[in-house]
Amino acid sequence: MTGEAVAAAIATKHDQLLTALRGLSDDQLLAPSRLPDWNRLTVVCHIRFGAEAIDRLVTAALAGEAALFYPGGRAEQRPATLVPSPGEAPQDVVESLATTSAALDATLATVTDWSTMSREPDGIVDLGAMTIARLAILRLTEVEVHGADMNLGLDAWSDTFVGSALSMRLERLALRLSNKPVPDHRARGSWLLRATDGAAWLVTAGDEVTSRPVQPGDQADGVIEATRRDLLALLLGRPFEATVSYDGEFARAFKEAFPGP
Numbered sequence: 001m002t003g004e005a006v007a008a009a010i011a012t013k014h015d016q017l018l019t020a021l022r023g024l025s026d027d028q029l030l031a032p033s034r035l036p037d038w039n040r041l042t043v044v045c046h047i048r049f050g051a052e053a054i055d056r057l058v059t060a061a062l063a064g065e066a067a068l069f070y071p072g073g074r075a076e077q078r079p080a081t082l083v084p085s086p087g088e089a090p091q092d093v094v095e096s097l098a099t100t101s102a103a104l105d106a107t108l109a110t111v112t113d114w115s116t117m118s119r120e121p122d123g124i125v126d127l128g129a130m131t132i133a134r135l136a137i138l139r140l141t142e143v144e145v146h147g148a149d150m151n152l153g154l155d156a157w158s159d160t161f162v163g164s165a166l167s168m169r170l171e172r173l174a175l176r177l178s179n180k181p182v183p184d185h186r187a188r189g190s191w192l193l194r195a196t197d198g199a200a201w202l203v204t205a206g207d208e209v210t211s212r213p214v215q216p217g218d219q220a221d222g223v224i225e226a227t228r229r230d231l232l233a234l235l236l237g238r239p240f241e242a243t244v245s246y247d248g249e250f251a252r253a254f255k256e257a258f259p260g261p
Helices: 003-022 040-063 074-081 090-108 132-149 159-172 228-236 249-257
Strands: 189-195 200-205 209-213 222-226 245-247
Touching: 003 040, 003 090, 003 132, 003 159, 040 074, 040 090, 040 132, 132 159, 159 228, 189 228, 189 249, 222 228, 222 249, 245 249
Parallel strands: 189 222
Antiparallel strands: 189 200, 200 209, 222 245
């Protein structure tokens, strides 16, 4: 999946979100989302900041500079990103999302080398260093998943999203990041995740985590089989569209080992 294809999918989802949101009243924007304790406006605030943050990271990467998703520190800054600014009306937040999203779309349109690496300040790990292509996939994940969370009729995930995000999410299971603490009582063992419409991966959790494409002769303690879309939903903690098959008693322990995105 090319960076250009991901950027085009982001721009399309931005347009879909804004069309849906601009048709809502203030009361509708303040209605509950599908996320516990988050209304639609909370989600809009969240994805608005995400556009600003990914734009900052991509811009810095293109300039060869270090940057952070949360420059003020995740714990300190994140709560304020989930609410409107003082005096900001719900419709103002929507229009601000339009501005930040358009700025990110414009920045992504300038990218010629999607393998350019982002960089964080020395001694600080938040998202971790990654290519601009992967930063774009993070943004596509945010708008596709949260678009569905807002219950606006945008539940369908694009093929571009599923195709680009699934392998990245599987690979990132093996990364230890400061913002993704390891569960204290993580199940230990191995799982074969088999896509009915694609490839298969072997994920092993012990003292370390490994995640790689399946090789001939691989064995696992449990097997999970589903469409690529629903394997991605499993990793992201979102509802399935079809049946997910768990083969072996240990298979369902996957979510104990990897509880969320």
